Amino acid sequence: MRVLVTGGAGFIGASLLERLIENGANVRVLDNLSTGDFVNISRLLRSGGATMIKGDIRDFKTVKEAASGCELIYHLAAQSSVPRSTEDPALDLEVNVNGTHNVLAAAREAGAKVVFASSSVVYGVPRRVPTPEGEPLTPHSFYGASKAAAEDYCRLYSELFGTPTVILRLFNIYGPGTSKGLMFDLYRKLLRDRRRLEVLGSGLQKKDYLYIDDAVAAFLMASEKAAFEGEAYNIGLGESYTVLQIAEMIFEELGLEGVQVVPKGGTSWAGDVELTQPDVTKAELELGWKAKVGIKEGIRRTLEWFKKSIGPL
Ligand SMILES: NC(=O)c1ccc[n+]([C@@H]2O[C@H](COP(=O)([O-])OP(=O)(O)OC[C@H]3O[C@@H](n4cnc5c(N)ncnc54)[C@H](O)[C@@H]3O)[C@@H](O)[C@H]2O)c1
Known part of the structure; x- marks a missing residue:
């Protein structure tokens, strides 16, 4: 075809x-x-x-x-x-x-x-x-x-x-191949400084990944x-996580302890939507599609790719 x-x-x-x-x-x-x-x-x-x-x-x-x-x-x-x-x-x-x-x-x-x-x-x-x-x-x-x-x-x-x-x-x-988005942004910042991590907004923005x-x-x-x-x-995955939760999962996977997380405050950018979580029932029932990769496994695979493509911490 x-x-x-x-x-x-x-x-x-x-x-x-x-x-x-x-x-x-x-x-x-x-x-x-x-x-x-x-x-x-x-x-x-x-x-x-x-x-x-x-x-x-x-x-x-x-x-x-x-x-x-x-x-x-x-x-x-x-x-x-x-x-x-x-x-x-x-x-x-x-x-x-x-x-x-x-x-x-x-x-x-x-x-x-x-x-x-x-x-x-x-x-x-x-x-x-x-x-x-x-x-x-x-x-x-x-x-x-x-x-x-x-x-x-x-x-x-x-x-x-x-x-x-x-x-x-x-x-x-998100995942291997990305050069934008939350995980990419956090990893790049950690490469510069693994003791202090600035996050956009309050860090409580909660989204589906x-x-x-x-x-x-x-x-x-x-x-x-x-x-x-x-x-x-x-x-979507059908689950949502705050920026701070994603940051914690990244620290855990990278074995980082005591990182000071600093929310920048305000909104991340004009037009940002701070809460997203889909109901994915329709895709499951009509397309037979459902996400298979959980957030922790997805982050693990993505970090492996970042280590190879951008460099290890
Ligand atoms: N990545 C996400 O999280 C996400 C979420 C929701 C929707 N989407 C949508 O999925 C699609 C793919 O997203 P992505 O993350 O791969 O983005 P991307 O920017 O990596 O890919 C978009 C591609 O379109 C090409 N392109 C842009 N303008 C073009 C034009 N005028 N003519 C021809 N090519 C053009 C770019 O060169 C690029 O290769 C987009 O439509 C995006 O809006 C992405």
Whole structure:
């Protein structure tokens, strides 16, 4: 089967690409390498299982060319930083809304299904925790607004044009390959100073963290099991932990004692949502997907990777 992965040189895209190649798919990557890195996928490209188009999802002609002949599109390319979306809301709108529209229009022409990488941030500050998919979407950031709008375009392409789409609302994804997020930030700070660790905000922000292999499994299961009628699924661990709890787990795993944790105070960044925890029942019942890697095991594997890639403490 010929498959297109937009954003395939990014953190999640590169892991997804690896699994797709292992499963025998013929994969094309479309990525402009704005945050992704060619190094992430050069080995996979050399293996012959994938080809790469360096191009931008904001350009319809490029997206159409990339989608031609594909049966399935995993659409991950995005401006995915909340702080960046506050600095430049227009960029977010262009990449995440217009870019997603280009992917949908190209999928419609190619007769391809689309699995869309959305985000937990579409809920904004949730009224209910754990949050089920039926909760209202009241995003708290431009990034969240762009993902919520893109979700609507997916749903409407399914409803009005019959283009098969499914939406995955990913919570915080972490693991080998990441170069951002809480665990990466804490590890880098500990490399500089293992006696004193400054954390953003109060440290009591409580979020759901999902290990990368489980996120990739969700993409694969959604492409097999979803009805592709524009429906959305929460994809998270279903548990949430404070920044201070994650820091403690990291100290324990690294054998560090007596680290002074210093919360910086205030909010971490404009638009941050300080409490996230999904209800993941729908994905379990309808896709047969459930996270397998617990938080401690996920942190252990991630720290092993940090030691090799960034250096030991
Ligand atoms: N990592 C997470 O915790 C998380 C959580 C929720 C949702 N998501 C979503 O999952 C997807 C993948 O996230 P990630 O963490 O791998 O991010 P990432 O930034 O590592 O990957 C995004 C990829 O898209 C590419 N890209 C960006 N703009 C592009 C454009 N205009 N045209 C073509 N390519 C472009 C980048 O170069 C990069 O390779 C994104 O849509 C993101 O919003 C991620």
